[in-house]
Amino acid sequence: MTFVAGRRKGQMSPSAEVVCSGLRGRHTIAVMLLSEVGYARPVTLEQALGLLGEHDGARALAGGQTLINVMKARAASPDVLVDLNWVPELKGIELRPDGTLEIGPMTTYTELIASPEARARPILAEVCAQIADVQVRNRGTIGGNVCSSDPTNHLPPLMVAIGAEMTIAVTGGERTVRAEEFFLGVYMTAAGPGELLTRITIPAGRSDGFAAVPIGRDGTCIVNAAASANGELCIALGCVGAVPELVRPSSEDPEAVREAVRAAELQPPGDVHASAAYRLHLAEVVAARAAATAAERGSE
Numbered sequence: 001m002t003f004v005a006g007r008r009k010g011q012m013s014p015s016a017e018v019v020c021s022g023l024r025g026r027h028t029i030a031v032m033l034l035s036e037v038g039y040a041r042p043v044t045l046e047q048a049l050g051l052l053g054e055h056d057g058a059r060a061l062a063g064g065q066t067l068i069n070v071m072k073a074r075a076a077s078p079d080v081l082v083d084l085n086w087v088p089e090l091k092g093i094e095l096r097p098d099g100t101l102e103i104g105p106m107t108t109y110t111e112l113i114a115s116p117e118a119r120a121r122p123i124l125a126e127v128c129a130q131i132a133d134v135q136v137r138n139r140g141t142i143g144g145n146v147c148s149s150d151p152t153n154h155l156p157p158l159m160v161a162i163g164a165e166m167t168i169a170v171t172g173g174e175r176t177v178r179a180e181e182f183f184l185g186v187y188m189t190a191a192g193p194g195e196l197l198t199r200i201t202i203p204a205g206r207s208d209g210f211a212a213v214p215i216g217r218d219g220t221c222i223v224n225a226a227a228s229a230n231g232e233l234c235i236a237l238g239c240v241g242a243v244p245e246l247v248r249p250s251s252e253d254p255e256a257v258r259e260a261v262r263a264a265e266l267q268p269p270g271d272v273h274a275s276a277a278y279r280l281h282l283a284e285v286v287a288a289r290a291a292a293t294a295a296e297r298g299s300e
């Protein structure tokens, strides 16, 4: 098979010609392709940060489960993909003596689900096991999930509810922000151009809950909620705004939780899957369910 493709960057209906010389006769098939894009494979964090800093149009590539799809849809057209899959500093899960977990952003959902260390905070594997299907879980990463800042993703509300901290590096320095400061908007996070999320720190705790109403069994969430009752009850709602919405009910009593959600005056979007009013109703329902689970685990 001979592959003939020219640079098609910026073209609205990109196509390339594939000449199948192995078949009887000669066939020309139009196929959809990504725009031409550079590819870099750093093997250290320093190299990765250097590449991202040098090229304005560079973008980190983690599992590619979101990024490649948005590139195919022409919603993003990076000039260079900086593949993080070969950078060992960004992988792995470490359990500290005080029960704190340090998770490398390039940890896949499947690796986290299988990790003995991650069992220190059981809600992590429980929620990762609900994400999409096995192919997505094998490739998709914890860091890619939060850096996408897709309001329908499972992990942003979870990270906010359990009080995760995000370490962001740039050449020559790093800073740490709380998860609730990390999510800035749809597809926008505190990790800006030239920066990388390098570590997610999860405090110890077991009294957590998660509840969601998805589209179909493994589908995208219509509304989700993560709750943590390790100390003050804290609930983060997803799919009801650009970033997770944090509410702190006075108790896990379902009516107190519903009242706290109502008091937050959420303004969720309406779409083909759910009207804004139905999402508001679901927000109360899933918040109460997540809080009840968190409280129940606290009393075990």
Ligand SMILES: Cc1cc2nc3c(=O)[nH]c(=O)nc-3n(C[C@H](O)[C@H](O)[C@H](O)COP(=O)(O)OP(=O)(O)OC[C@H]3O[C@@H](n4cnc5c(N)ncnc54)[C@H](O)[C@@H]3O)c2cc1C
Residues within 6 Å of the ligand: 059, 060, 061, 062, 063, 064, 065, 066, 067, 068, 069, 084, 105, 106, 130, 131, 132, 133, 136, 139, 140, 141, 142, 143, 144, 145, 146, 147, 148, 150, 152, 153, 154, 155, 191, 195, 196, 197, 198, 218, 219, 220, 221
């Ligand atoms: C069919 C399908 C169904 C899905 N369903 C769900 C679902 O139900 N729930 C859910 O939560 N997710 C779902 N997803 C999304 C999936 O979880 C993705 O894996 C995730 O959103 C992105 O992770 P990734 O590793 O693939 O990142 P990529 O797609 O490689 O990257 C995503 C973004 O994050 C940036 N990025 C990645 N790593 C870093 C880093 N360390 N520092 C800074 N920026 C970084 C990239 O530059 C890019 O902008 C689904 C995906 C598919 C294809």
